[in-house]
Amino acid sequence: MRIALFVTCLADTLFPAAAKATVQLLERLGHEVVFPPEQTCCGQMHVNTGYQKAALPLVRRHVRTFEDHDVIVAPSGSCVGSIRHQHAMVARGAGDHGLERAAQAVGERTYELSELLVDVLKIEDVGAYYPHRVTYHPTCHSLRMIRVGDKPLRLLRNVRGIDLVDLPAAEQCCGFGGTFALKNADTSTAMLADKMQHIKDTGAEVCTAGDASCLMHIGGGLNRLDAGVRTVHLAEILAATEES
Amino acid sequence: MSTFLGMPATSPPGVGNLRGDEPFPKAARKALANSQLRRNLGHATGTIRRKSGAVISELPDWQELRAAGSALKAATMARLPELLEQLEEKVTAAGGVVHWAADAAEANRIVTGLVRATGQERVIKVKSMATQEIGLNEALEEAGIAAVETDLAELIVQLGHDKPSHILVPAIHRNRAEIREIFLREMPGVDPALTDDPATLAAAARRYLRETFLSTKVAVSGANFAVAETGTLAVLESEGNGRMCLTLPETLITVMGIEKLVPTWQDLEVFLQLLPRASTGERMNPYTSMWTGVTPGDGPQEFHLVLLDNGRTAVLADEVGRQALHCIRCSACLNVCPVYERTGGHAYGSVYPGPIGAVLSPQLTGVEDNASLPYASSLCGACFDACPVKIDIPSILVHLRNEVPHPRAEKAAMAAAAYTMDHPALYTRAQHAAKLSKHAKKLPPPLNGWTASRDLPEPPPETFRDWWAKR
Numbered sequence: 001m002r003i004a005l006f007v008t009c010l011a012d013t014l015f016p017a018a019a020k021a022t023v024q025l026l027e028r029l030g031h032e033v034v035f036p037p038e039q040t041c042c043g044q045m046h047v048n049t050g051y052q053k054a055a056l057p058l059v060r061r062h063v064r065t066f067e068d069h070d071v072i073v074a075p076s077g078s079c080v081g082s083i084r085h086q087h088a089m090v091a092r093g094a095g096d097h098g099l100e101r102a103a104q105a106v107g108e109r110t111y112e113l114s115e116l117l118v119d120v121l122k123i124e125d126v127g128a129y130y131p132h133r134v135t136y137h138p139t140c141h142s143l144r145m146i147r148v149g150d151k152p153l154r155l156l157r158n159v160r161g162i163d164l165v166d167l168p169a170a171e172q173c174c175g176f177g178g179t180f181a182l183k184n185a186d187t188s189t190a191m192l193a194d195k196m197q198h199i200k201d202t203g204a205e206v207c208t209a210g211d212a213s214c215l216m217h218i219g220g221g222l223n224r225l226d227a228g229v230r231t232v233h234l235a236e237i238l239a240a241t242e243e244s
Numbered sequence: 245m246s247t248f249l250g251m252p253a254t255s256p257p258g259v260g261n262l263r264g265d266e267p268f269p270k271a272a273r274k275a276l277a278n279s280q281l282r283r284n285l286g287h288a289t290g291t292i293r294r295k296s297g298a299v300i301s302e303l304p305d306w307q308e309l310r311a312a313g314s315a316l317k318a319a320t321m322a323r324l325p326e327l328l329e330q331l332e333e334k335v336t337a338a339g340g341v342v343h344w345a346a347d348a349a350e351a352n353r354i355v356t357g358l359v360r361a362t363g364q365e366r367v368i369k370v371k372s373m374a375t376q377e378i379g380l381n382e383a384l385e386e387a388g389i390a391a392v393e394t395d396l397a398e399l400i401v402q403l404g405h406d407k408p409s410h411i412l413v414p415a416i417h418r419n420r421a422e423i424r425e426i427f428l429r430e431m432p433g434v435d436p437a438l439t440d441d442p443a444t445l446a447a448a449a450r451r452y453l454r455e456t457f458l459s460t461k462v463a464v465s466g467a468n469f470a471v472a473e474t475g476t477l478a479v480l481e482s483e484g485n486g487r488m489c490l491t492l493p494e495t496l497i498t499v500m501g502i503e504k505l506v507p508t509w510q511d512l513e514v515f516l517q518l519l520p521r522a523s524t525g526e527r528m529n530p531y532t533s534m535w536t537g538v539t540p541g542d543g544p545q546e547f548h549l550v551l552l553d554n555g556r557t558a559v560l561a562d563e564v565g566r567q568a569l570h571c572i573r574c575s576a577c578l579n580v581c582p583v584y585e586r587t588g589g590h591a592y593g594s595v596y597p598g599p600i601g602a603v604l605s606p607q608l609t610g611v612e613d614n615a616s617l618p619y620a621s622s623l624c625g626a627c628f629d630a631c632p633v634k635i636d637i638p639s640i641l642v643h644l645r646n647e648v649p650h651p652r653a654e655k656a657a658m659a660a661a662a663y664t665m666d667h668p669a670l671y672t673r674a675q676h677a678a679k680l681s682k683h684a685k686k687l688p689p690p691l692n693g694w695t696a697s698r699d700l701p702e703p704p705p706e707t708f709r710d711w712w713a714k715r
Contacts, residue, residue, distance in 0.1 A: 007708050009665065013675045014701050016708035023712075035712050041665040046658060048623060050645030054662040061666055086642075093646075144625035173582045177622025184620065185693030186273045190282075190586040191622070192697065220698030 001121070002032045004069035006062075006110065008079045008212065009041035011233075015212040018233035022075045022113060025126060025239040038065045043090070044082035049179045052090050059087045063102045071120065072110040075235045077142025077210045080112040085145060112142060113235055114151040114210060124154045129242045131161035135204040136234075137195070137218065139211040140173050152210055152234055159237060165202045169194070176217035192221045199229055210234045259554060260348030260378040262605045264593015267616035271591040272583075281417050285588050288416045292579045295525030303521070312514045314634040317570035320505055321560060327472040327505050328551065334475025338537020340547040345499075347554050348378035354550050355380055355464065355497055356387045362495050362546075364389070364462045370479055370486040371395030372466025373411060373573055374499045374552055376595040380464065391464065392456050394485040396449050403430035409589030411596065412523050412575040417588050420445060453485060463489040463544070467500040468572070469515060470549075473508045476536045477549070480519060480529045490533045496544035501552050503560075503569040515572060522632035523574035555608035564643040568604045570633045577627035577637060583620060592617060599627035603640040611648045618644035654690075675707050 003026055011019040023033045043058035062083065066072050074080050087103035117123050136156060142148045156164050175181065175191025195218060199207050207222070207229055209215050219231035264271055275281060300306050320327060332342040345351035359367055367384065369375065369391050381391040381402075393402040400415040401408050404426040408414030415423070424440040431452055438448055465486070469478040477498055479486050490496060506512060520529040538547050560566050578584045578598030589597030594605035594617070602621055606614035618641050621627075627637040650658075664670045687695045694700070 009671075012708040013678055014704065016704050016706065016711060019708040020711060035709070037709065038668060040668060040671045043662070043665070046662055048642055048645070049654075049658065050618075050642075050648060050650060051655075051658045051662070052646045054658050057666040058662060140622070140624035140626075144629055171626070173622045173624035173626070175582070175622060177624065180619065180622045181698075182690055182693040184269050184272065184583075184622075185696055186269065186276050187583055187587055187620075188622070188693075189697040190276050191582050216701055217698060220694070220700065223699040224697060 001071060002034060002069075003116070004066060004072045005033050005035050006039055006042070006066065006072055006074040006079070006083075007035065008074055008076045010216070011075055011212045014216065015233065018075050018212050018235050021233065021235040021239035022073065024244075025235060026073070028239070028241075029121065029123065029126060031121070034069070036065045036069070042079045042082050042087075044079060044086070045178050047082060047086050047090060052093050055090050056094050056096075059090045059103060060099060063087065063099060063106050066106050066110070067102055070109060071116070072106070073113055073116045074110065075113050075210070075233060076212060077112045077139050077146055077148060078213060080110055080115075081141040081145035083107050083110045112146055112148055112210060113238075114142075114148050114155055115146070117155060117238075118151040125158035126155060126238050128159040128238050128240050129161050130159050130237045130240045132206050133163040133165060133202075133204045134206045134208055134232075134237065135165050135167040135199060135202040136170070137167055137174065137199070137207055137209040137214065138170055139209050139214045142210050143171060148210070155234070155238055156208070162237070165204055167202055167207075168198045170198075174214050174218050176214050178213070181217060188217075189221075192217065196221050196225070196227060200227060204229060206230055206232050206237075208232050208234050208237055259609050260595075261376060262555075262594045262596070262609045263614045263617075264591075266593070268591055268593070268620040269616065271593060272587040272620070275587045275591045280419070281588050282586060284417055284419045285585055287419075288413065289579045289585045292413075292525060296522060296576065296579070297525075299521045299525050299527050302527075303517075306521075309514060309518055310632055310634050313518050313572075313632055314570065316506065316511050316514060317633055320507055321503070321566060321569060323507075324502065324505065324560065327507055328502055330472040331470055331475060331505060332551075334472070335537055335547075335549050336475075338475050340475070340537040340549055343548060343550045345550050345552050345554070348552075351378045351499055351550055351552050351554070352380055352383035355499065356383055356389070358495075358497050358548050359384065359389050359462055359464075360387065362462050364460075364495075366390045366392065366456075366460050367462045367464050367497075368456055368460045368489045368493065369393050369395075369398070370463065370465035370489045371398050371414075371481065372464070372499065373595060374466040374501050375464060376408060377501075378499070378552065378554065380499065392460070394453050394456070394489055395481070396446065396483060396485070399449055399453070400426060403427065407590055408595060409597065410575060410578055411573050411598070411600075412578075417590070453488075457485075457488045457492055461493050462495045462497070463493040464497045464499065465490060467498050467504055468519070469512060470500060470505050471507075471509050471512065472505055474536055476509070476534050478512065478532065478534045480516075480532050482524060482526070482530045484531050487531050487533050490535065491543045493544055495546040495548075496535075497548045497550065499550045499552055501554070502556050518632040519572055519574055522576040522630070555610075558610075559604075559607045562607065565603065565607050565640050567635045568600065568607060568640060570635050571600050571604065572633060574632055576630040576632060577635075580626040580630040581621075582624060582626065583622065592620065599637045599641075600635070603635075603637055603644060606644055606648075611644055615648040618648060672707075672709070675709075678703060
């Protein structure tokens with residue numbers, strides 16, 4: 001299958017390993033990955049901070065970049081959530097109904113990585129090997145906005161060598177929330193403190209998730225404390241093999 | 245003593261207790277530093293979440309009930325004016341008197357006047373959010389009328405010269421040791437050997453309140469529901485103290501937000517299933533009191549209904565925000581909110597805290613007067629999932645953030661970011677600048693909020709698109 005990658009600005013700039021892993025995984029499974037270079041950012045930060053008008057050109061750019069692609073994947077539940085649930089709203093707010101329809105259509109063809117694997121490519125065992133103790137944090141937008149359910153866990157359970165441990169209070173937010181982490185830095189930190197404690201309680205050496213943004217937040221906190229736990233994107237675990 | 249339940253007097257005139265005197269992040273910072281509060285809240289919200297979750301999971305049709313509740317509320321809002329007139333007609337026909345109040349100040353004037361007309365100097369109160377919203381107790385105090393809260397938790401708050409911090413459990417920020425101390429200090433005639441055993445504390449409150457019930461001739465209540473087709477008012481509570489207030493006095497004055505209507509008696513069937521399970525985690529509400537006007541020889545012989553707007557009409561005019569009026573005040577969103585669980589209710593500055601407060605309070609006051617509340621959320625979505633009438637709180641938050649006046653520097657930064665993102669060449673250049681920047685332990689404001697507690701990721705040697713271009 002020919003799959004267009006929406007890399008997300010965050011993974012492109014700061015977490016390329018997650019994006020590369022997405023490409024390597026899909027190619028290993030026999031699919032063709034294309035990367036439309038006109039893509040930049042989905043505009044989620046603007047929309048969620050209250051700047052829908054400023055987000056409009058980004059929504060338009062995203063829709064024009066991807067409207068000719070049949071299947072689009074992004075290694076981020078929250079960017080997919082924005083594309084699926086906010087792009088049409090931004091276009092509607094601007095009175096651009098043509099863009100609204102196009103955004104709706106692109107949103108319907110855009111999948112978060114675990115959705116693409118399980119729902120579209122119908123695969124739960126991707127042949128990965130990852131001999132580490134891992135706990136999975138189901139990020140809020142993956143869980144409650146696009147509702148990936150247990151798809152990431154089904155994929156992880158099939159990874160050879162993995163010691164997958166449940167995260168207590170897993171469904172509670174890590175406190176990131178985009179600009180929330182800056183505007184309400186103290187509350188965000190209080191939420192992060194509890195998330196880090198739960199992660200530590202699992203004894204895991206790796207905390208994984210389907211969103212580089214939440215992992216940046218959790219990882220930033222763990223790193224500051226030298227907590228001895230690293231954050232790794234779901235795509236990197238699924239891309240890992242005995243050879244790599 | 246005159247402002248014992250009062251929020252700071254900086255709200256716009258007329259609207260009542262709907263905003264605090266400092267923005268949420270500042271108020272939250274103080275609350276977060278209170279470790280006793282953090283523990284009390286964590287324990288209490290966790291307990292309610294577990295209890296509510298267990299009884300909700302017993303109902304196979306919970307999702308259908310939520311959908312029905314949502315649809316009924318939407319249908320009610322669509323024809324609110326005619327339903328309100330129908331309610332007025334039915335209540336009047338049943339011997340009640342209906343008053344209309346445009347804002348908090350007018351509602352307070354009406355209630356104060358009605359109490360004065362009875363010649364009484366004390367009223368007993370049923371727990372009511374509407375009267376907290378308008379600051380009725382303070383207004384009555386100013387008129388020389390004592391208002392005694394009879395809901396146990398409201399009594400704790402009142403005796404403690406404190407403010408409610410939760411819609412349903414207003415003393416949630418207090419533990420039993422603190423409650424014992426408040427009772428010993430403030431409750432007239434309390435046994436000095438009082439312990440912090442919950443049953444003993446409840447018994448002390450019961451002894452104190454019993455006297456008051458029997459000797460007070462006027463009661464003030466709110467209402468959970470009003471049925472337009474019959475003119476029936478309903479109050480749901482767990483203690484029976486509300487029932488005392490609604491039946492013993494000679495005069496009953498009910499203050500109700502205009503959105504509390506349901507069209508028909510049968511509609512209550514849905515809400516009486518939703519509310520107890522979502523709020524207190526009970527299968528059936530313990531005390532459900534309903535009354536229609538005045539029944540000769542039985543209960544209060546004088547009944548006044550004050551219908552309160554106080555910003556609700558403006559909320560109704562907003563296509564996205566109007567869902568907030570569907571709220572049945574169950575507090576499920578507070579109990580699941582990771583922000584509320586850590587900051588508690590006082591940080592929100594409004595009598596409506598938590599996720600619903602963050603969307604309701606700014607709409608009632610006007611967003612420019614409550615600009616920090618729509619940002620008091622990480623948009624995690626737990627509130628939307630928990631809401632028994634499916635209010636899409638995250639979407640309203642995003643909508644209100646788009647309406648608030650933005651700080652000038654932020655506006656400029658957002659415009660610059662959007663411009664860069666819309667020009668791939670600029671974007672690539674910005675990426676390389678980020679890549680070359682040293683790993684910073686401390687960023688300048690406003691980004692220092694991040695580096696205060698979190699490291700920045702190490703910039704990678706190459707961006708994804710550089711890697712892709714080279715393959």
